[in-house]
Amino acid sequence: MTIDLTDQAAEARRALAQALTDTGDLTDPAWRRAFEEVPRHVFVPYFYAPDGERVSGADPATHERWLTAVHEDRSLVTHRTGGAATSSSSQPSLMATMLEALTVTDGMNVLEIGAGTGYNAALLAHRLGETNVTTIDIAPDITGPALERLATAGYQPHVITGDGSLGVPDRAPYDRIIVTCGLTTVPSALLQQLTDDGFLLAPLGNALARIHPTGPGTATGRFLPGGAFFMPLRHAQGDGVPARRPPLPTGPARPSTLPADAIADNHFRFLAGIAVPGLTWQYDLNDNNEITGARVWHPDGSIAQLHSDATVAEAGPRSLWAALEEAHHSYQIAGRPTPDQYGITIGPEGQLVWLDNSEGPSRALGE
Template sequence: MTDDLSGRAARARGALAQALADSGDLSDPRWRRAFEEVPRHVFVPYFYDPSGERISGDDPATYEQWFTAVHANRSLVTHRTGGAVTSSSSQPSLMATMLRALTVEDGVRVLEIGTGTGYNAALLGHRLGDDYVTTIDISPDITAPARQRLATAGYSPLVVTGDGCLGHAGRAPYDRTIVTCGLSTVPLALLQQLADDGFLLAPLGNALARIRPTGPGTATGRFLPGGAFFMPLRHTPADGAPAFRPPLPAGPGRPSALPAHAIADNHFRFLVSITAPDLTWQYDLDSDRRITGARVWHPDGSIAHLHPDSTVTEAGVVWVGLEETYRTYQAAGRPTPDRYGISIRPDGQQVWLDSPEGPAWDLDAP
């Protein structure tokens, strides 16, 4: 059975790598070999489907579903804490995009924030060598299995248990730091641990930013095209509890200046992820999976309900803020993420549009 799985998995990896190459996500031959040779099934022995059911390679009833999903271009939930999703294996095409954006060469030292399953660390180790890869995650419930799976697959990067915001000074400086969990601000320790000509690649809001230090406590960067959806960086093992929805607002609605179709616009949602990073959404969908209504709330208790008739009922100012963001977005010509940049100074961090002198938004400290 093991030999059969090994051969079948190798063929499936080859097909996935070919699909990623055909789509333009995997153009570097050395990264392609990594995707072809690193066994993703070792790192994802099970995952959870949207209903929370465990889909496992050890269960004959779910084996085929597991095998197909592990070798498909999709993200997979791999860890839950108290019922909340706290770790996943990212979509391979997004992983390939990030690895390409690292622009590595032999001898480059990489720090990865967010070990997860260990799969991305294995890809890095395959390309660069284990001695050049350090990876960190917050909980031993994540790092211990990742370390074991890496060993099973034949890789041995340094796996550290700790707060990713603090990085790992013991191996600094790093030529590249890659963050595989979502940030609301850039941890300054990660910039301080970079080599003079190094850079950090991280999902900030819903897009990737490449950020270079420019001096003590200062840095600047630009966002890359496209979206990047990652689970938030956790500072303690208990982070990740679900955000419970406040009571729905009652009373008559008012016409909404934010239409339902805009909620599905990923470029608009990127700006929202910067201006209001702590929102939780629920959607109403029609038979074609188009958004017809939504509920959105903030941890401060603000909540709004967009109805299918394009009216909104609200408690607090969350929807007013979204409408203002939408007006800004439209006035700027519906900008894509690569029109934005970031400036980091000792007194704060700002995301700006087109230039540091353009419209700008302060990032709140975590």
């Protein structure tokens, strides 16, 4: 049985847009209209629940649950590779924050890195016109469905299958480049495809950086407040899939100087993501949703386990927990800074994230 969702979905979109406006995530009337008019349910015909269940609008048993979730302010896993989540429809409030942070004007040419479901490209096309929007993703099993859903919704931006780190030079230069997947460093090819007064908006650590080119091979920028969690940029099919958890450490544990509740501090997690990129986390929660233990691992096979007695055990080629303890010590010494107190400089010496100003304490990206 085919269900006509036109009126029901439109009402749900208006409610979502109002909620985003009430929280201050949507302030620009043009972007509000885009959220009200672009049908998110077309781009997310199904999603995967945390337990792996496929929640589909076509399944009568999950239809109502699906429709409600699609119009809530939550991210939804839409693609899995080898059982791991590798693509999603981002949380609408974060999408609104990023789109408004682009400060676009009519006629601007925009490149999106990470097409995903195609929903964000549709919002961009609604605002700027489809001829001014290009979006790229690594795998045809992502771009193919995105292209079909865009057409169903009435939008035809340029959809490219390829390595997002290389950009799309054939359609450059771009006034804005928006990256909707996590980066460990800023690809130089993207900076080269910007106009002289353009900028790139990208997640680094767990915050957004707005980066302006300043010359051949150089750029500078600042981070915005708030968190921004994204799946990693994939350079090839199979790349970017979260690493399977290595075996838990079996050696002796030692007292940890990093308290469990620090893991829930998003300001510290920003610095942790800069200091040790590419980590995957699991938590143990008590009845009050407080973190009592954790496991964290890296694609290189390193793993650390924090026990409920505040001791930690580690295994693998490097000491992950020691690196996090050092980052937390720096964070406390600096007065627990927020992401918007940091900036980034890109040049011949590398890519440096610094505190307060370019002469302040810094860390190299990608190490």
